[in-house]
Structures are given as structure tokens and as C-alpha cells.
Amino acid sequence: MITAVTTFRLPKPITREEARSIFLSTAPLYRGVSGLFRKTYMISEDGMTAGGVYFWNSRQDAEALYTDAWRARAREKYGADPTVTYFESPVVVDNVAEQILSER
Incomplete structure (x- = not known):
């Protein structure tokens, strides 16, 4: 499993509500994406950094x-180029599904 963290250093701060509106506008694009089992949007407390945490197969x-x-779509929405950092995720604890997932 892979965790990808995307971040955007914004040209000016945005509020939580502005971020929520942007996030809701793009969320439907991630429904049914092959191999993606969860995405979490995020915004820093100072409103200067936005991004997402993606959990992939x-x-x-x-x-x-x-x-x-x-x-390009990210640049248009946020006015900033995204960075993507990948992490190996050999064990995932899912408290909603009450499971511990592990690759063999």
C-alpha cells in the first residue's frame, strides 16, 4: 500500500470555509478512481498550505x-504547483472497519 501526500503552498491564505468549498468542488472527481481507497483533504491552521492524503493500493x-x-487542475484551483510525496504503508489501522491491513 502507498500513502501519497500532496501539498500546495498558497499565494495567499484561505479560510477553512474557502478551503471546504474548493474541496467539495473537486471531491466528486475522486469517486471510483482505480486503486484509491481513501482521500483526506487538509488545510493548515494559517491557511497558507492545502493538500491531501491519499491511500492507494x-x-x-x-x-x-x-x-x-x-x-494543471490543481494549479488552477489553488494558484500553486503541487508537490507529491510517496510513502510505503506496510500496515494500516482502520478503526471504522475495525481492521488492521497489512501487505504480505
């Missing part, structure tokens, strides 16, 4: 999303 699935078109 594989790095290949993740890389299929982060295309030039995805980056």
Missing part, C-alpha cells in the same frame, strides 16, 4: 492520477 495506481492534467 499501489504506487502505479497513484502515479496514474498525478498527471500533467491533474497538476
Whole structure:
């Protein structure tokens, strides 16, 4: 499993409500994306950094999303270029599903 963290250093701060509105406008784009099992949007307390934490089945699935078109859409929404950092996630605790997931 892979966790990808995306961040955008914004040109000016946005409020939580502004961030919520932007996030809700893009959230439907992530429904049904192959290999993505969860995305969490985030905004820093000072409103200067936004981003997301994505939980993927594989790095290949993740890389299929982060295309030039995805980056252009992000730049249009946030006025900033995104960074993407990948992490191996060999164990995931899911308290909602009451499971511990682990790769073999």
C-alpha cells in the first residue's frame, strides 16, 4: 500500500470555509478512481498550505492520477504547483472497519 501526500503552498491564505468549498468542488472527481481507497483533504491552521492524503493500493495506481492534467487542475484551483510525496504503508489501522491491513 502507498500513502501519497500532496501539498500546495498558497499565494495567499484561505479560510477553512474557502478551503471546504474548493474541496467539495473537486471531491466528486475522486469517486471510483482505480486503486484509491481513501482521500483526506487538509488545510493548515494559517491557511497558507492545502493538500491531501491519499491511500492507494499501489504506487502505479497513484502515479496514474498525478498527471500533467491533474497538476494543471490543481494549479488552477489553488494558484500553486503541487508537490507529491510517496510513502510505503506496510500496515494500516482502520478503526471504522475495525481492521488492521497489512501487505504480505
